[in-house]
Amino acid sequence: MLIALLGLAIGIFLGFYLPITYPIAFSLYISIAILAALDSVFGALKASLEKTFNTAIFVSGFFGNAILAGGLAYIGDRMGIPLYYAAIFAFGNRLFNNFAIIRRHMLNIKSD
Amino acid sequence: MRKTASAFIIIITFVVLGYFITFHFRNISEEYSFVSIRNITELQNEINRKKEEIRSINGIIVKKRDQLKQYEVAIKEEGTIKEVLRSKIEIARIHAGFVDIEGTGVIIVLRDSERDLYKNEDPNNLIVHESDILVLLNELKVAGAEALSVNGQRVLFMTGVKCTGPTITINGFTYGQPFIIKAIGNTTALNAAIMSPNASVVILKEVFGLDIKSRISPRVRIAKFSESTSFKHLTVKEGY
Amino acid sequence: MIDLKGKIAIIILCAILGFVIAMQIQAVRQATGGNKFLNQRAQHMVSELRSLRNEKEKLNQELDDIENRLREYEISEADESIIVRNLKKDLSKYHIFTGFVPVQGPGITITLDDKQSEGVSFLMYNYEILLDLVNELNAAGAEAIAINDQRLLSTTGIHYFSNAVMINSIPTTPPFVITAIGNPQALEASVNMRFGIIWNIRQENNLTVITKEEENITLQIYSETIQFKYARPIEN
Missing domain, CATH: 1.20.5 (Single alpha-helices involved in coiled-coils or other helix-helix interfaces)
Structure with missing residues (x-):
């Protein structure tokens, strides 16, 4: 958990200070991909608390989800259907579910 | 417990x-709802548009104030605004295109291509089209052309160029090639418009092999618009 | 717990995620040009818009005022003198061509829009469509045309610059509303002709084209002053 936060902090720091940007047109797809990746991270946290963490699943889920979500949003834009809503619902839902499970674990540990 | x-x-x-x-x-106020990037850019566009409108209204105000002053001076000195009106008409006629004019400028001559067709090439590629002329006229206008003519016909804003087979009809007159386009303006700017690598005529020449020649002239003469200008549908707005 | 490989994976991937998040924030910040939250920024813009509207209102009133005073001069003398009346009529006629008077009459409006949400608008990139359309209208007898309220004069050029189409050097963006004065049926027929420009456009791309016949359209004044710096009349 702590290393995850550490990694995030490093990334955010780098992101603000390195002058790399991408065209604003992609921002919709990138933000959906971010959501998907976040869901992966939460899933990893949950897995680590349940002692079922698997590196391969985490890495594949991270990139796979992000690419799939971004791709879906792009295709949806092309077709004129807001497919990204599907991604928001799915990943948002899982994120909160995982968060709930994480919370239970942490509180359980406390009350032990 | x-x-x-x-x-x-x-x-x-x-x-x-x-x-x-x-x-x-x-605390519900509409302004605190979710704002997307699109809304921001739309708002920004609206703001820019308003600023532009204000600028143009200011421009008109300046012109009209000037006119007012001219009237005041004329009434004081001559008791009538006749002379002011007369001189304004002179200037307006020139700007409107009803006077023969001359000045520095460029002359461009367009002819169909002489080369042979490539295998399976569309023969239309080798002919001068009305859109070629339209794009060229537009480029010259963007480069500041003050007056334009095609085969001697003055080109005004309501002039249509019609492609009728191998000929072109403009202001009711039909012409075959060569098509001679004259423009008066700043020669450097006009020349850049026709010589730059992005110029339409350069592309037409290099890629499609159309026969296009151009030259700068210190004294281009363009005739006045000589067709009738009775408008059948258009009227000046009340009170102007 | 988690093996070393897992820890490394987590740290690297979270770093990537954090990086992308920061980039996203940067991108949004650039697009909306400010450090404030979008909400606040929108609020500022709304109030700026409101004050601009007020300023425009005030200027319009000032303009009306000046025009009234001009008319007083002209009417008072025109009443006494036929010469002045005719001079004024002549002047108005030429001012139609220099854009210094607003004109009105029956005609049509054509609205061109492309629903491109991101990226360069197809219409803007291919602004020659506008040129062809204007020519089509002229050939069908249009007597005056304006695009997005920009009166088209004999010296008006159209080109693409910095994410906008410049008409009379004024940046305009889609939707493009073309207003033309003329015979409404003739104009409408020429525009909607099969295999004509609009027909082609409608088939090919994401463009929406709406034409509407109008009973009375008004085209505004062109606000810049035409100046001939190179052309001089030929003395006869």
């Missing part, structure tokens, strides 16, 4: 929730 403690906590939680709900209702 546990039970009352947890009951207490639950009550507090609901109180807080209720407070937030009413707090929110009292």
Whole structure:
């Protein structure tokens, strides 16, 4: 958990200070991909608390989800259907579910 | 004991929730709704548009104030605005295109291509089209052309160029090639417009092999617009 | 717990995620040009817009005022003198061509829009479509045309610059509303002709084209002053 936060902090720091940007047109797809990746991270946290963490699943889920979500949003834009809503619902839902499970674990540990 | 403690906590939680709900209702203002990037750019466009409109209204105000002053001076000195009107008409006629004019400029001559067709090439590629002329005229205008003519016909804003087979009809007159386009303006700018690698005529020449020649001239003469200008549908707005 | 490989994976991937998040925030910040939250920024813009509207209102009133005073001069003398009346009529006629008077009459409006949400608008990139359309209208007898309220004069050029189409050097963006004065049926027929420009456009791309016949359109004044710096009349 702590290393995850550490990694995030490093990334955010780098992101603000390195002058790399991408065209604003992609921002919709990138933000959906971010959501998907976040869901992966939460899933990893949950897995680590349940002692079922698997590196391969985490890495594949991270990139796979992000690419799939971004791709879906792009295709949806092309077709004129807001497919990204599907991604928001799915990943948002899982994120909160995982968060709930994480919370239970942490509180359980406390009350032990 | 546990039970009352947890009951207490639950009550507090609901109180807080209720407070937030009413707090929110009292604070609802449309301006605090979710704002997307698109809204921001639209707002920005609207602001830019308004600024532009204000600038143009200011421009008109300046012109009209000037006119007012001319009237005042004329009445004071001559008792009539006749002379002011007469001189304004002179200038307007020139700007409107009803006077022969001359000045520095460029002359461009367009002819169909002489080369042979490539295998399977569309023969249309080798002919001068009306859109070629339209794009060229537009480029010259963007480069500041003050007057334009095609085969001697003055080109005004309501002049249409019609492609009728191998000929072109403009202002009611039909012409075959060569098509001679004259423009008066700043020669450097006009020349750049026709010589730069992005110029339409350069592409037409290099890629499609159309026969296009151009030259700068210190004295280009362009005739006045000589067709009738009776408008069948258009009228000046009341009071102007 | 988690093996070393897992820890490394987590740290690297979270770093990537954090990086992308920061980039996203940067990108949004650039697009909306400010450090404030979008809400606040929108609020500022709304109030700026409101004050601009007020300023425009005030200027319009000032303009009306000046025009009234001009008319007083002209009417008072035109009443006494036929010469002045005719001079004024002549002047108005030429001012139609220099854009210094607003004109009105029956005609049509054509609205061109492309629903491109991101990226360069197809219409803007291919602004020659506008040129062809204007020519089509002229050939069908249009007597005056304006695009997005920009009066088209004999010296008006159209080109693409910095994410906008410049008409009379004024940046305009889609939707493009073309207003033309003329015979409404003739104009409408020429525009909607099969295999004509609009027909082609409608088939090919994401463009929406709406034409509407109008009973009375008004085209505004062109606000810049035409100046001939190179052309001089030939003395005869």
